[in-house]
Amino acid sequence: MIDIKILFMTTDDSIVEIIKSHLEGNKLCWEIETCTSAKVALQKLKDDSFDIVISEYQLEDSDGLSFFSAMRKVANKVPFILFTAKSNEKIAIKAVNLGIDFYLKREGKLEEQIEELIQTIENLSDRRKQWGTQSHPKEKTKAINSTQIQILKKLTAKELSSELLFEIMNEVLIVTDQDFYITELYGRYIEIFNFTKGEMIGKPLLDFVHEDYKEFMTIQMNKMKKEPVDKFEIGYKNKEERMIHTLFSPKAFFNEQSQLLGIVGFLTDITVYKDIEKNLQKNEKQYQELFQQSKDAIYISTRSGKFIDINQAGLELFGFTKEEIYSIDIAELYVNQKDRETFQAIIEQKGQVKDYEVQLRKKDGQEIYCLITASIKKDLSGEILGYQGIIRNITERKRMQEALERQRDELEAFASIVAHDIRAKLQIISLHNLKLKGEASDKISNKIEEISTFLQNLLLMAKKGEILGETTEVNLNELLEDIIKKYQPFKSNTTILLEELPELKGNKMRLRQLFENILLNSFRHAKASQIVISVQEHEEGYSILIQDDGIGISEKQIDEIHYSWKKGDYNNLGLMIVKKIIDAHGGEVEISSKIDQGTTIKLFFPREPS
Template identity: 25%
Template sequence: MTERIDVLHVDDDPAMADLTAAYLARELDAVEVTSVTDPQEALDRLGAGTEHDLPFDCIVSDYDMPGMNGLEFFESLREEFHHVPFILFTGKGSEEIASQALNAGVTGYFQKGGPEQQQRLAHRVGDAVEESRTKAIADRYSTVMEALGYPIYVVDETGTFQFVNDAFADLTGYDVEEIVGSKPGIIKDDAAVTEAEDRLGTILSSSGPDVQRFTVDIIPKAGDPIPCRDHMAVLPYEGEEFEGSVGILRDISDEQRRREELETKRRAMDEAPVGITITDPTRPDNPMTYVNDRFVEMTGYDREEAVGVNCRFLQGPETDPEPVRRMREAVDAGEPVTVELLNYRKDGTEFWNRVSMAPIRGPDGEVKNWVGFQEDITEFVEREQALERQNERLDSFASIVSHDLRNPLNVARGRAELARDPNGDPHLDPAIEALDRMESIIDHTLTLAREGQTVGDPEPVDLASNVEKSWRAVAPQASVGGDRGMENGEGPSIDILAEGDVLADPDRLRNLFENLLRNAIEHGPDGVTIHVGDLENGFYVADDGPGIDPTRREAIFDPGYSGTSDGTGFGLSIVREIATAHGWAVTVTDSESGGARFEFTGVDRPRTVEAVE
């Protein structure tokens, strides 16, 4: 022991006190002895101190002293100072005093004598102080470890648990008494036991580490294995006599779960079908710190080329500065933004990029990073541009049909009407009918050209009511079956079985029904009956007419295709365009009576809200 020892020696014989101090100084490496002759004086010296700032490491006291004997001094001392070593060193030795002293809890008892007794006293003082200091350190570490709440274990040289704390017992589900005296196999499988032994071997080797840190699955008394991190070290020992190991476990279930979640998120980002970038605005020029696989594939730049630079390097001579300005303003304002701009790949080819950027804020609300999602929309933009060009051509075509053809057609029809005479030329009536048919073809052509596959915002539409309105427009004098019946005649009739609403553009839906109903009347017998009803995910329109040849069922939807000489061939084409615009599928089959049945599926219906009782 090299740390200085401060000893308080109480003896009413100054000569004996000096002798003891001399022997203590000779036998111990560093000692400071304070000698007093009166126990009360000693108590007065100690009275100003506390357990933690006591100026003495050990107290040596005589037994037979005036006013207060050594044991009475000890009892008075113990009221305030519980842990300081106390050695009774007396010339009045007896078994009775020795028994009283040891029962009272003194650290040591020695009878005064020659040099050998002085040496024995000195050695006992040194040992007592070392034990006290070791215990104090152990107590402090024990307090710290208990406060941390980590599971702690001690295993002896035979691999048997000698100690576990309450936290260890709580982790494993076993009582402390069940674990102490057992082997580690009680909480580990064979592979884990073997790994721990191997790691302990590296610590014991001359070139190995002092501590081993490794993960291990602890098998509790009940439940699933608990992933932990084991911090293992050996107990202090001298020579070749290994005395065991000590370890601290830490439950890393939450850490492992978070790590797995982060790994899942990282893989999701790496393998996402859109380009993902992360930038660091705290660094100069807000460079990219992460790019995923899709970004590399989309741009042609390796990660090494992209990370560390600003993403503006994708811009080129034809990049519109307006979306770039909007992105810059959003970054300055710390707000999300989405733009579409022309970018350039590493090989110089152009691609249209839809970029969405959003800030990632820290706990203090400051923007720590920006995340960007980049999608190659080149095909979409090209289709959009082609569609725009097509629409321009259709508008031009519609203008020609509407003005340049309709005007001379109206002139021809008007002249023919003026020339028509009941007793006149019989060829004028067919000519007027042909002109009417041409006007009908123009109307249908304009419908396809101007409306095409477009609908307004879908809204709940009562299917039965929409069908009835369409029927009144097509056959105002015809009958309606069931409860909706008018006077029955010999002409066509309709039986409306549909119920509830569908989500549709009401005007386009009426246009669809009018074409279907008109088609059934024109191609059916004089007394054709039409049925309109519900399907599980749509509706149908069926008739009892001649039906449609299976080999012609696809062709009937082609523009200009007609089954009669006086038809325009556009009615069913318009029906399919309207259905497609709504996202519906239309198919043709046979009705129960052998006629035609048109089925519309994929039809959305409004959600119904159940009444709350």
């Protein structure tokens, strides 16, 4: 039994062979007759019955559209498909105006186009079965196609001028009949849906709507039967069942009896924009959470000095309500108006400010210390619109700093008084010691010297701010020879080798303290037989190396020394003094050591103290 009988107008027999090869194993029984002449084909239509006529544009004695006009006089109920490689705007518009049923372009891979053609024919067959006995399939097909023709004829030339228009606009044009079955497609439907035209034509539009939107789409389609509907967002699904977010703009057409003929809908893929919108909403939510949960004040203001937005921490900082703070001039919050002017000058010159310290005033008049970190906001033309930033209240920190400063001043004064008192007593002891002789007298002198050095170190540690004072060129050889002469008698079993050293620019008194502390530390703890003092010259400055061959220091002890420098631990006062003086000269100190192999202290001095 033959299911579909087709008359195929073509001058290319290979197309028919490809179609037949694709139909092998098909559920429907097809019979295809071919013809190259329009005259012969018209006679066949008079003598026999065909379910579908397919024609190329270029025929032996005519063209496809002229043949279609002649065919309608002898077989006006047979569906006609123009399947042609001859594709241009004028032919497409003429085909629509003549009322052809389907217009399929042959472009790209021929086999894919054949598949689309077969799919279109099968959809026509499926719909014939759905219509059943309600009317003759050919009459129903004709009614559908007449609907399509009426709809398309009502479209402006601009709307149907070229498929390229829809491709450029990332759109699909969908034409349906009065029952919302798809009758034609233009544009980027393959890219968006991943279905061919043949797979979509003849199917209900609702079949391609995502499950989440089917109920909504049914409501919209019922509205379209009665009245115009504005464009709306709708989710379609592609071949892989993935949702495609679209903007659908339907245009309904009605006959003289106000019955729906069909719709033409412009469908725009907005999936990318919906994803961007979703990400923006997520980012906005995160920003709002950060904005509101921040313990620091976050604000956005105009250039002229009005708050546009400020978080809860900002309201609490200044003590205003949101309504109040939006009405005030920001300049009024500054204790010193020049600070506001300086802030604006810096931010507009550099585009940002970081940790700008300023005194601000709360609603109740209380003055607070704050750090402002902010940047400018510009429009597209580069014009400054305002500022956005963070205000951190550092009032407590400032109070603590001031309290520490007062304590340091008191400590320095107290230490100076105590040191002066002790020195006076040491001088008396020293005078009495001059009357004594022998080993006991030497030990007393040694201890007096140690106490004097300790007091000197104590005063230095208590001193705040700049400790260098005046700097001069210091001859290190002379300085160290004097120190060695002074202390070596107390450690006669240790040999000190002093190489030629450079002159350094620094404070002679502080450098003396530095080297005295290092050498005394070696004398007391290293148990060294030899100490070598040498120099390494660099482009940036000098490294003075003090190396001994003593018992050495463990890695753990070195780590503890570094930790004490970092935390300001005074357990090793001598090395703390070394660190403080070398830092004051803009230099660095390094300690390296191996157990039973000795210790090296490396002091780097820049050519100019920083």
